[in-house]
């Protein structure tokens with residue numbers, strides 16, 4: 508993804524100076540009033556760039572070039588000329604575009620267009636936005652990549668057949684659902700499996716059976732879970748790695764998980780990261796909290812993860828980070844350039860957060876693991892309708908769900924871990 512440079516970003520105000528703006532004899536407007544307008548323009552530039560009003564630090568040049576009177580219309584323009592880590596340099600110009608004609612012996616209300624406009628003031632200055640206040644905005648977001656990777660979370664560990672009759676349980680049902688999701692636009696399936704009685708399992712043999720059946724039907728990327736179900740040991744959770752899957756999840760921290768605690772201690776995370784690497788799998792980094800991103804970055808620093816990193820922001824788990832658009836913006840702003848990121852939001856947040864992620868340039872995961880409803884009160888007949896809904900939305904904003912082959916390239920899977 509390429510970030511389009513914000514240098515050259517400009518904003519313009521046009522407004523009439525009234526009698527209340529006149530400060531000196533002869534209804535002359537004071538220069539400070541024009542500087543206040545430059546301040547407003549600077550503020551808008553900062554809001555557009557950083558999502559924050561910022562602070563004006565200093566002018567290093569101000570020139571007052573022509574008088575301004577009550578009744579004049581000013582066009583005030585600011586341009587961003589340089590962007591540092593916290594400093595933003597700007598140039599300003601105020602031009603008189605309409606003037607009152609009071610001095611010309613005609614009625615006091617007479618006015619006319621000033622052609623060409625007269626520059627009344629020029630200035631140059633620097634604003635600052637402290638790092639913690641800088642937020643990603645459409646201006647600083649990476650340019651919207653047209654390609655999007657949709658992941659279908661088909662099964663999960665928590666959803667039951669009592670909650671939805673559409674949950675796949677057998678290897679055959681899972682494979683058929685994977686193929687339907689691929690048809691609908693998914694390039695990846697996030698895989699859990701179940702025992703015949705419907706309870707969650709991390710058994711290698713059950714995963715192998717599901718993967719084998721998926722492989723007969725479709726070419727989707729299979730990403731196995733190493734999260735399993737709450738309460739499972741690391742050895743148990745690592746079961747699917749015995750299948751040497753293309754991808755596997757790595758859960759990057761402990762959190763309250765509804766009434767339970769999903770335990771991922773730092774040693775356990777490192778243990779699983781090493782096992783994922785040993786299996787030849789590429790990890791997807793599940794982050795349920797902002798601190799989990801930092802933990803993933805620490806793991807990368809320790810050499811346990813190899814860039815490019817793939818992040819999944821899991822939003823709306825009761826006890827985890829909330830499902831709100833500014834949270835996606837903040838989380839996306841924390842990850843290194845060249846990483847990929849997606850959003851998996853649970854329950855009623857799945858649809859709005861999928862759409863927000865797609866608008867913000869990310870990828871998305873949908874499916875019955877995270878949400879069983881297609882719309883309020885209407886059960887999704889499997890994960891495929893949820894994938895189709897996300898794919899339709901992606902296309903409506905000019906983004907195209909990619910096929911698995913292309914997703915393998917975008918995720919660096921063809922090179923291996």
Ligand code: KMH
Pocket residue numbers: 663664665731732733734735736737756757758764769793
């Ligand atoms: N079932 C959750 C406790 C993963 O697949 O990596 C964990 C989970 C995450 O589903």
Ligand code: ZN
Pocket residue numbers: 660663664697699732734735876
């Ligand atoms: Zn999962």
